[in-house]
Amino acid sequence: MSDKKTARAARAFDVRTFIAALIGLYGVILLLTGIFGTSDADLAKADGLNVNLWTGLGLLAFAIAFQAWAMLRPVRVPPRKDPEQ
Amino acid sequence: MDEALRLDANWIDYLLVALYFGFVLGIGLAARRQVSTSLDFFLSGRSLPAWVTGLAFVSANLGAVEIVGMSANGANYGIATMHYFWVGAVPAMLFLAIVMMPFYYGSKVRSVPEFMRRRFGTGAHLVNAISFAVAQLLIAGINLFLLATVVEVMLGWSLIVSLVVAALVVLTYTALGGLSAAIYNEVLQFFVIVAALLPLTLVGLHKVGGWDGLTAAVSDSPGGAEQLSSWPGTALTGFDSPVLSVIGIVLGLGFVLSFGYWTTNFVEVQRAMAADSMASAQSTPVIGAFPKMFVPFIVVIPGMIAGVLVTEIATEKAAGGEPAYNDSILYLIRDLLPNGMLGVAIAGLLASFMAGMAANISAFNTVFSYDLWQQYVKKDEPDEYYTKVGRWATVGATVIAIGTAGIASQYSNIMDYLQTLFGFFNAPLFATFILGMFWKRMTATAGWVGLVAGTASAIGVYVLSGDVLGVIGLSGQGAAFVAAGVAFAVDIVVSVAVSLMTRPREYAELTGLVWSETPRETFRDVDAEALPWFRQPTKLAGIALVMVIGLNLLFL
Incomplete structure (x- = not known):
């Protein structure tokens, strides 16, 4: 049982990388849209605020922090008692 | 909803949406590789860390009803809507963690109905398992219908196409990866929801002139300055007297309704059961309580902003009409x-x-496979058999959900009634559980008789109320609070009376199920005592409680 558990843990994937990747991609796309694709009409909509630019920066910062967490503290399943006992 | 809501989506928007769907399916495929036993499929092999199950716990509840409904309430009633979070959710989540989770996780049951069966036998179990399964199918249909409506309105796809595409995506990942896929996706969804709503809130606040601008605009609106304080919430409850209103919110919403929902609803409890240890299971609702406290700031506040900023809603509200509050956030x-x-x-x-x-469907397939199929139809099959049953149950549930979504699109009022009725199963369920966990004398007969009597009395009050017959002068939320309160009281009284007249079970059989018959060691997690203080559920729960009381005082 414990052998099987370790084998499973080794294959365990880390959902944090998925989250960081998606949010990071969103950040990059919004940032680019904010820099290159913002019309005056877009700016007027939000009273002069470049929504895409700022959101993009925010998402990117979040994604980097999240990925750093995943890399500093990788998934480890600590050896423990069989739960069925 | 109408043409005015059609959004001008261009290729960048479609790209972002497509990326999201790609990731959702990717997680489904990745989670599939971890499924080797039925416990993997239905309870993620009880192997997930507490922060994952905790965020899934919040996300499972952050569905259509929550976002559309609570922003609508925000536009309509203002800050009083916060009660649904700070009074109507967080205290019950902490209670689930500290008081009830030791029984659920410690007894190693695989579902909430299974606990019912171990404690009270098959009578109460059948009532509970069947009503839960049917309710999940209907609610999944309602969620699916709202999902498809949004796609239809915003992107212009036809309702049928939207329904089928949305159902297929949910089906693919839940059937592949089981609960793990659903839970991992719920965590991803939580962050995407925040990434969508937090900027929306900040931009809205910027446009309305900051917090001061919002309070000034709301004070000038028809609701007036009253909408800026959470108590006594008379507009929300529909009670004329402020004292009754406060009692209604604290006892009706804060105690009976929310404790009933959060502590017995398997959709929520299942997330905690998937945790990797007793400490993690207890931490699941506690960790969930922290985001839950702040969710209203990105749901209710945008609703309030829409109430003063969106022309369609603000002018209609000023004219004293009934604006389409449900469309506020759109x-x-x-x-x-x-x-x-x-x-x-x-x-x-x-x-x-x-x-x-997905939360409705993954809870449904567990109860269907373990509690109905394995218990009453085919008992001693090999384990893989039940995983297969679970996969087919997922397919069946999705097809039925498309059907119930179709019904919802035709008869929206009937669905509202049904959803309210299913809400009434929770209050007596909570009464039966809490009595059964702490009173060893309670008998099996009392289990199902109390449940049936409590539910029947809730339905009775509801039918007599202003919403249906109008014999009792109550309607809306106030009627729901009173119905739930009556159901709770009737369940307790009937259960005690029936218990005293029937023969109790051998007390020795109740180990792990009743407080007084369970050695304290069963509930203790030795590993938890080695954890740092900020990862111990009881201490975290204390911090959450202090914070939620603080939030209540801040918006008094």
Whole structure:
């Protein structure tokens, strides 16, 4: 049982990388849209605020922090008692 | 909803939405590789860390009803809507963690109905398992319908196409990866929802002139300055007297309704059961309580902003009419967000609605496979057999959900009634559980008789209320609070009376199920005592409680 558990843990994937990747991609796309694709009409909509630019920066910062967490503290399943006992 | 809500989505928005769907399916495929036993499929092999199950716990509840309904309430009633979070959710989540989770996790049951069966036998179990399974199918249909409506309105796809596409995506990942896929996706969905709603809130606040601008605008609106304080919430409850209103909110919403929902609803409890240890299971609702406290700031506040900023809603409200409050958040997205951010917002709404539906379906297939099929139809099959049953149950549930979504699109009032009725199963369920966990004398007969009597009395009060017959002068939320309160009281009285007249079970059989018959060691997690203080559930729960009391005082 414990052998099987370790084998499973080794294959365990880390959902944090998925989250960081998606949010990071969103950040990059919004940032680019904010820099290159913002019309005056877009700016007027939000009273002069470049929504895409700022959101993009925010998402990117979040994604980097999240990925750093995943890399500093990788998934480890600590050896423990069989739960069925 | 109408043409005015059609959003000007361009290719960037579609790209962002497509990316999101790609990741959702990717997680489904990755989670599939971890499924080797039925416990993997239905309870993620009880192997997930507490922060994952905790965020899934919040996300499973952050569905269509929550986002559309609570922003609508925000536009309509203002700050009083916060009660649904700070009074109506957080205290019950902490109670679930500290008092009830030791029984659920410690007894190693695989579902809430299974606990019912171990404690009270098959009578109460059948009532509970069947009503829960049917309710999940209907609610999944309602979530799916709202999901498809949003796609139809915002992107212009036909309702049928939207229904089938949305259902297929949910089906693919839940059937492949089981509960793990649903839970991992719920965590991803949580972040996408926040990425959509937090910027929306900040842009809205910027446009309305900051917090001061919002309070000034709300004070000038028809609701007046009363909408800026959470108590006594008379507009929300429909009670004329402020004292009764406060009692209604604290006892009706804060105690009976929310404790009933959060502590016995398997959709929520299942997330905690998937945790890797007793400490993690207890931490699941506690960790969930922290985001839950702050969710209203990105749901209720945008609703309030829409109430003063969106022309369609503000002018109608000022004229004393009934604006389409349910569309508040969609209007706000249309008015404020440029292409790009628009795509993230659409992805966030789709994420929220899919999370709700997937949670219903993954809870349904567990109860169907373990509690109905394995218990009453085919008992001693090999383990793989039940995983297969679970996969087919998922397919069946999705097909039925498309059907119930179809019914919801035709008869929206009937669905409202049904959803309210299912809410009434929870209050007596909570009464039966809490009595059964702490009173060893309670008998099996009392278990099912109390449940039936409690539910029947709730339905009785509801039918007599202003919403249906009008014999009792109560309607809306107030009627729901009173119905739940009556159901709770009737269940307790009937259960005690029947218990005293029937023969109790051998007390020795109740180990792990009743407090007084269980050695304290069973509930203790030795590993938890080695954890640092900030990871111990009881201490975390204390911090959460202090914070939620603080939030209540802040918006008094």
